[in-house]
Amino acid sequence: MTDYRAPLEEIRFALETAGGLADWTSIPAFEEAGDDLVAAILEEAGKLAGGEIAPTNVPGDQIGAKWTEEGVISPDVFKPMHQAYVEGGWSTLSAKPELGGQGLPSTLSTAVDEMVTSANMAYSLLPMLTSGAIEAIDAHGTDEQRHLYLPKMITGEWSGAMNLTEPSAGSDVGALRAKASRQPDGSYLITGQKIFITWGDHDLADNVIHLVLARLPDAPAGTKGISMFLVPKVHVNADGSLGEPNDVKCVSIEHKLGIHASPTCVMSFGDNGNCVGYIVGEENRGMANMFTMMNHARISVGLEGVAIAERAYQHAASYALERVQSAAIGAKTRESVTIINHPDVRRMLLTMRATAEASRAIIYRNVWALDRAHALEDAEARAAAKGEADLLTPISKAYSTDIGVEAASLGIQVYGGMGFVEETGVAQYYRDARIAPIYEGTNGIQALDLVGRKLNADGGAHWRALIAEMRDFAAGEGSAYAGDLAPAVDALEDAANTLFENGFDKIVDTAAAATPYLRLFGTVLGAYMLSRQAVEAEKCLAAGEGNPSFLKAKVSTAAFYREQILPSAVALLPSIKAGARHITDMAEEAFLRH
Numbered sequence: 312m313t314d315y316r317a318p319l320e321e322i323r324f325a326l327e328t329a330g331g332l333a334d335w336t337s338i339p340a341f342e343e344a345g346d347d348l349v350a351a352i353l354e355e356a357g358k359l360a361g362g363e364i365a366p367t368n369v370p371g372d373q374i375g376a377k378w379t380e381e382g383v384i385s386p387d388v389f390k391p392m393h394q395a396y397v398e399g400g401w402s403t404l405s406a407k408p409e410l411g412g413q414g415l416p417s418t419l420s421t422a423v424d425e426m427v428t429s430a431n432m433a434y435s436l437l438p439m440l441t442s443g444a445i446e447a448i449d450a451h452g453t454d455e456q457r458h459l460y461l462p463k464m465i466t467g468e469w470s471g472a473m474n475l476t477e478p479s480a481g482s483d484v485g486a487l488r489a490k491a492s493r494q495p496d497g498s499y500l501i502t503g504q505k506i507f508i509t510w511g512d513h514d515l516a517d518n519v520i521h522l523v524l525a526r527l528p529d530a531p532a533g534t535k536g537i538s539m540f541l542v543p544k545v546h547v548n549a550d551g552s553l554g555e556p557n558d559v560k561c562v563s564i565e566h567k568l569g570i571h572a573s574p575t576c577v578m579s580f581g582d583n584g585n586c587v588g589y590i591v592g593e594e595n596r597g598m599a600n601m602f603t604m605m606n607h608a609r610i611s612v613g614l615e616g617v618a619i620a621e622r623a624y625q626h627a628a629s630y631a632l633e634r635v636q637s638a639a640i641g642a643k644t645r646e647s648v649t650i651i652n653h654p655d656v657r658r659m660l661l662t663m664r665a666t667a668e669a670s671r672a673i674i675y676r677n678v679w680a681l682d683r684a685h686a687l688e689d690a691e692a693r694a695a696a697k698g699e700a701d702l703l704t705p706i707s708k709a710y711s712t713d714i715g716v717e718a719a720s721l722g723i724q725v726y727g728g729m730g731f732v733e734e735t736g737v738a739q740y741y742r743d744a745r746i747a748p749i750y751e752g753t754n755g756i757q758a759l760d761l762v763g764r765k766l767n768a769d770g771g772a773h774w775r776a777l778i779a780e781m782r783d784f785a786a787g788e789g790s791a792y793a794g795d796l797a798p799a800v801d802a803l804e805d806a807a808n809t810l811f812e813n814g815f816d817k818i819v820d821t822a823a824a825a826t827p828y829l830r831l832f833g834t835v836l837g838a839y840m841l842s843r844q845a846v847e848a849e850k851c852l853a854a855g856e857g858n859p860s861f862l863k864a865k866v867s868t869a870a871f872y873r874e875q876i877l878p879s880a881v882a883l884l885p886s887i888k889a890g891a892r893h894i895t896d897m898a899e900e901a902f903l904r905h
Contacts, residue, residue, distance in 0.1 A: 315360065315625065317361055317426045319353055319354065320861050321671075324861075324865065325422075325844075326418065328844045329671075329673075330418040330421075330675035330678070330679045331416075331682070332349065332418075339688070340686040341686065343415065344415050344419060353422065356401070359396070359399060361430065364396070364431050365430040367386070367389055367572075368430065368432075369736060370388050371386045371388060371431060371572035372739050374571075375571035375572055376513070376571070382561065383513050383576065385513050385514055393434070393515045396438070397467035397468065400413070402438050402441065402467040404423060405420040410462055416679070417682050418675055418682055424439065425618050425621075425671070428619075429621050432570060432744075433569075434572065434573070435615070436510055436573050437510045438467065438470075442607065443604040443608045444464065444473065447539070447591065448460060448522075449461060450600070451539070451591050451596075451600040456541060456589065456591065460541070462551075463517075464520060470518075470520070472508055472519055472578075473508070473604055473605075474511070474522060474542075475524050476507045476508075477503070478506055487503075487525070488503060489501065489502065489505065489580065490526055490527075491525040491540055493527070494587075497589075498587050498589055499540055500585070500588070501542055501580045501581050501586045501588040502586065508576040508578045511576030511578045512544070512560075517553060520541060520544075521543070521544065521578070522601070523588060524538070525597075526538070538590060538595055538596065538597040539590070539600045539601055541588060541591050542557065543559075545557060557586055558585040559586055560579050562579045563576070568745055569741075569742030569745060606704055609752065609757070610678060612712060612747050612750045613670070613674050613677075613708040613711035615715060616710075616711035616744065617667055617671045618715075619715040619718070620663060620667035620715045620718035621667050623718050623721070623722035624663040624664050626722055627663065627722040631650050631651040631656050631725055634650045635650075639652045640653065650725075656725060658875070660721075661871045661875070662718075662876065663718040663721050665871050665875075666876065669837025669841050670710060670714055670715075672840035673703065674707045677704060677706075680703065684696040684697035698772065699773055701768060702765045702768070704765075706829060708752070708754070709761075710829065710830065710834070712747035712748040713748055713754060716745055716747070716748060754826070758825035759822060762822070762828060763821070766810060771811050777836075778800060778804050784796075785797050789839075795874065799835045799877050800835060802831065802881045802883075803835045805884060806824075806884055806887045809887065809888050819891045824886070827886050827887050828887050831884065835877070837876075838869075838877045841869035841873075844865050844869060845866045845869035849862075
């Protein structure tokens with residue numbers, strides 16, 4: 312089983328219970344997002360993902376992107392699929408109407424993006440990065456830049472790429488060496504090399520709009536001296552038509568563990584001294600501007616974890632329903648049964664399913680908070696929504712990509728030895744998923760962001776509000792689940808208070824606890840979100856509404872998560888409170904074997 316069926320019932324339920332679907336039309340900016348339109352978009356997106364995009368996943372992996380002197384060549388199967396994506400207007404869903412978009416909630420486009428990513432993660436990175444570039448240019452560019460570049464980026468005719476990393480500047484972006492020099496006409500000449508540039512060059516779009524971080528000659532050291540520049544692969548004339556090629560070249564592509572069809576490029580700017588770029592925003596404000604793109608990308612990368620977990624789950628469940636091996640444990644007969652009858656296989660499948668559904672709910676809630684932060688009319692409500700979105704972003708990125716890798720690994724395990732064989736297709740999910748915890752700031756950096764910035768933002772108001780919400784639920788609608796949820800919320804609050812009170816004097820202790828704390832936070836939040844879904848499912852069942860099979864499965868999945876997954880999160884509390892001593896006391900030379 313290598314096909315993909317978009318889980319439309321699950322996605323719709325997650326939008327209703329976590330993504331604010333019922334409230335979309337109450338916001339003037341989203342008044343067009345009614346039930347009929349949403350249902351039609353989800354249905355058609357499912358057809359596109361399953362019928363057009365998913366069949367390209369395996370051949371794209373096998374063929375891979377190819378480097379040539381003339382440019383990077385994408386797998387042939389991508390071209391008609393990408394054309395269908397562009398012609399269908401799928402990249403325009405949440406873009407601004409004045410720039411050619413449809414102005415629908417980003418939460419809706421996120422649901423569509425999930426389907427595309429499940430269908431072909433390597434391809435999905437192309438529209439994902441373009442969307443982030445659009446957001447950065449829209450937020451920080453000039454009116455001329457918006458109207459010259461964004462309409463064709465929004466349609467997908469042109470793509471966008473983020474250029475941060477250099478051979479000597481990875482997570483430490485402040486060490487970058489790319490240079491920019493001012494020109495009399497207001498443009499800049501860019502020189503330097505960038506590595507690991509996803510979809511930095513390809514033949515699916517007519518132009519690639521690079522956002523490049525570089526340093527001016529008189530710029531201060533470190534991140535305070537970085538500026539952002541718009542560098543088109545092909546110059547764009549004043550009327551929007553394409554001109555001559557810019558002095559930008561992909562000099563090689565990486566040979567990677569996974570996402571083979573996604574070109575990871577080494578980009579060289581200004582080899583001939585004539586790479587022209589245009590500043591985006593103010594000089595020396597590049598890092599702040601890039602974070603507009605980075606934060607968008609971080610949530611989108613978290614979505615990759617959900618998407619891969621879903622695809623791996625579907626594949627493994629299908630196999631478990633067909634593969635016959637061994638008698639059922641405790642059965643009176645020794646007749647072999649399908650492996651889904653074995654408790655450990657069911658445990659693996661339910662772990663994949665439950666963590667995917669928990670992460671989906673977290674991300675949909677995160678994006679809905681961003682939608683509110685941008686679209687609500689009340690300033691106080693916008694600020695509260697932004698605070699929630701900021702808090703959830705590192706959790707969305709790190710927790711979801713971790714479970715994506717874990718789910719893909721479990722999918723191989725369900726297959727047994729056949730899972731280790733490429734022909735079954737499940738190994739690709741693991742290979743593809745493994746990049747996501749590294750992308751857009753490693754998960755360790757996300758954890759440091761959570762404990763270093765988000766935990767302290769506004770005096771801790773946002774995590775305290777979320778914990779209060781969980782407590783109210785456990786005392787009210789979710790009281791039937793309070794026996795599981797209340798101790799977990801207590802552990803989360805205890806951990807948060809410990810780290811919040813550490814201050815600078817115990818910053819090393821806080822850093823040492825960051826990753827287990829993020830895992831605790833993500834797991835408890837996932838349990839809460841699934842329990843809310845279970846309450847809604849039980850209401851529907853009691854009222855005789857909806858699909859009983861689906862609703863009963865929602866209740867069962869939430870119960871499994873609380874019983875089998877949540878306790879492991881609570882067990883992280885002692886390690887969070889232990890401090891850094893046993894992490895930092897070993898001498899550096901002792902790490903080497905002699």
